[in-house]
Amino acid sequence: MGSSATASDDSDVSDTEMEDSVEEAYKELKSGKHHVRLWDGTFTCPYCPKKKKQNYQYKDLLQHASGVGKSSSDKRSVKQKTEHLALARFLEKDLPDGVGTSKPAGEGDGVSVGAGTGTGAGESKGNAPVVSxxxxxxxxxxxIGIVVNLPTTQTEDGRYAGGSGSKLRDELIRRGFNPTRVRPLWNYRGHSGCAVVEFNKGWPGFHNALSFERAYEADRHGKKDWYAKNDEKSGIYGWVARGDDYNLTNIVGEHLRKIGDLKSISEIMEEEARKQDKLVSNLTNIIEVKNKHLEEMAVKCRETTNSIxxxxxxxxxxxxxxxEEIKKIQSSSRDHLQRIFNDHEKIKSQLESQKKELELRGVELEKREADNDSERKKLAEELEENSIRNSSLEMAALAQKKADEKVLKLAGDQKRQKEELHNRIIQLEKKLDAKQALELEIERLRGSLNVMKHMGDDDLEVLQxxxxxxxxxxxxxxEYEDLDALNQTLIIKERKCNDELQEARKELISGLKEIPNRSSISVKRxxxxxxxxxxxxxxRKYREEEAEDRAMELCSLWEEYLKDPDWHPFKVTMVDGKHKELIDDEDEKLKGLRKEMSEDVYKSVTNALIEINEYNPSGRYITSELWNYEEGKRARLKEGVDVLLSHWRRKKRLIEMD
Known part of the structure; x- marks a missing residue:
């Protein structure tokens, strides 16, 4: 039944689907999802985990993958065939030489990573422990990594000396293991021949540590080789520190217990998951508060919008x-003007027609004058009458002219009235807006007055x-707005003055650095x-030639401690009713320093710590400051300027003397 079902499934799969499955499996192999090459140079089949034989040579694995992929047996499923065909393609295209060398993890050794939580910014594929x-x-x-059997030399006084940790660190970096620090371990006899190699705290650092261990194991200089009793030990041996190393009673175990803790991968991942869950919970609470605030603001916005x-x-x-009222006024004014113009035109046409008639009659009277005297007299009389009529016509024309001027004046007055009406409309609109605001205020006062009616009989006095x-x-x-504006102006001026003073202080510090100065006012780092x-x-411990090197090495070590932002040996206490940070005397590093070294060394380190915490707590680097060494405090700008002027006067006197 099973074989017939498999054969039926194989027959249903087309060549295109088969090729797509092979391509998908091939991409997974290229991305490093499955590991093929082992650390010792042999190979393994990731699709046959239950098979007894797990280590293949390159040719044997290629033959195995090709045989399973091209098998015509019904016992093989389509998935098995496509996966082995993809493996054969991967071996032929991406691993043609089949040479397995000892490389750090992440450089083609086929070590895959599981899905885990990251421990810091910038971690990509190396953010989870190795599957194996x-x-x-x-x-x-x-x-932490451990290296032993480091070369040492015996000095004349019977003590042992060895190479510096920085040289070994540079060598490990060159080999691609990327340690952050190498610390040689010293005991009462000098260099112990052992050192610890520190890596980054995140998963990339863990991958580098395992690569470091595998490289030494591949060269037969691992932990098992070091503890083997039948071989002669030569060269440097190295491995990653685990629980048995942590519990050793020698100098290595003591140092490991001092600088680290014993944790499993699962514990570290659980701790990271707890931190992630706590962060998500805090962010969820913040989002809920913001959403409530947003809803309240939306309700207020809707109410304001409705009132507007x-x-x-x-x-x-x-x-x-x-x-509408303005349109009515304009329409009535246009009708009135139109009527005036129409009447004027009628009167003007009547006067023109009467004038023409009188002129015609004048011509006829002149003709009749030549006929007889009587007619001449009549003509004279008619001329006199005509002249009288002409004078009356001229008077009528003057009256018409005056009427025209009056009409033009009325038109001008109408235009001015129109402009005044437009301005009046604008003023009315402004008064309308003010009236609305006043009405709102009156309504509010009326509401207040209604409330005050219940306070007693003296309502008018209360309202007043x-x-x-x-x-x-x-x-x-x-007054408050004026004072606020004045205050803002003063604040801007104060900030500008402060900026100018800071710039002047920086320039003064820069200038005092470049001149010799023996006064109590100088620049301090x-x-x-x-x-x-x-x-x-x-x-007190070594000879003078060796003491200087030892002092420089120890001083540089504590300088690195001072720059470390993770080391904060301070405690907060109440002093005069205020919280103040003081040196924590119970800090392990400071207690060890005071016990092993002198009190002066302890004071030098604590003074530097206090200065860094006061002047540059975030950057943790050295800054320059104008200092009064006589009073032991920060110098004022005026004191620095006095020193600079004194130096300038001395220079001036020397130049005048020359």
Whole structure:
């Protein structure tokens, strides 16, 4: 039944689907999801985990993959065939030489990574432990490597000396293991021949540590080789520190217990998961508070919008009423002017027709004058009458001219009235807006008055008091706005003056650095470690030639401690009712320093710590400051300027003397 079902499934799969499955499996192999090449140079089939034989040579694995992929047996499923065909393609295209060398993890050794949580910014594929590593194994955390059998030489006084840790660190970096620090271990006899190699705390550091261990195991210089009793030991041996190393009673175990803890991969991942869950919970609470605030603001916004819409509707109605009245006034004025012009035209046409008639009659009278005297007399009489009529016509023309001028004046007056009416409309609109604001204030006062009616019979007196209070409040608000504007101006001027003073202080510090100065006012490097106590302490333990090197090495080590932001040996206590940070005397590093070295060395380190915490707590680097060495405090700008002027006067006197 099973074989027939498999054969039926194989027959249903087309060549295109088969090729797509092979391509998908091939991409997974290229991305490193399955590991093929082992650390010792042999190969394994990731699709046959239950098979007894797990280590293949390159040719044997290629033959195995090709045989399974091209098999015509019904016992093989389509998935098995496509996966082995993809493996054969991967071996032929991406691993044609089949040479397995000892490389650091992440450089083609086929070590895959599981899905885990990242431990810091910038971690990509190396953010989870290696699959081949047991998550319950106990490791020293932060990740520590151990190197033993380091070459040492015996000095004349019987002590042992060895190479510096920085040289071995550079060698390991060159080999691609990327350690952060190498610390040689010293005992009462000098260099112990052992050192610890520190890696980054994140998963990339863990991968580098395992690569470091595998490289030494591949060269037969691993932990098992070191503890083997039948071989002669030569060269450097190295491995990653685990639980058995942590519990050793020698100098290595003591140092591991001092600088690290014993944790398993599972514990570290659980701790990271707890931190992630706590962060998500805090962010969820913040989002809920913000959403509630947003909903409240939305309700207020809707209420304000509704009130504004009501006011806008009322304003539109008033504007519409005023526009209609203005249109009526303009229409009536146009009709009145039109009637005046029509009457003027009628009178003018009548006068023109009468004038023409009189002229014709004058011509006829002149003709009749030549006929007889009687007619001449009549003509004279008619001429006199005609002249009288002409004079009356001229008077009528003057009256018409005056009427025309009056009409033009009326038109001008009408235009001015129109402009005045337009300005009046604008003023009315402004008064309307003010009226609306006043109405709102009146309604509010009416509401207040209704409340005050229940306070007693002296309502008018209470209202007058309220009005007086409102008037005084408006005056106070005006004064407050003026004072606020003045305050803002003064703040801007103060900030500008402070910026100028800071720039002047920086320039003064820069100038004092470049001139010789023997006064008590000078430039001090805040947070710089004083090396004299270290040298004095080393002279008591070593010869003078060796003491200087020892002092420089110890001083540089504590300078690195001072720069470390993770080391904060301070405690907060109440001093004069205020919280103040003081040196924590119970800090392990400081207690060890005071016990092993002198009190002067301890004071040098604590003074540098206090200066860094006061002047540059975030950057943790040395800064320059103008300092009064006589009073032991920060110098004022005036004191520095006096020193600079004194130096300038001395220079000037020397130049005048020359």
């Amino acid at each position: 590593c047991d998550n319950d194994d106990k490791f020293v955390w932060p990740w 819409e009501v006011l806008m509707a009322e304003n539109d109605k008033l504007h519409q009423t005023y526009n 008091k309220v009005e007086a209070i409102h008037k005084e409040l408006r005056e106070k608000e005006g 805040m947070g710089e470690l004083d090396g004299k106590p270290f040298l004095e302490a080393m002279k």
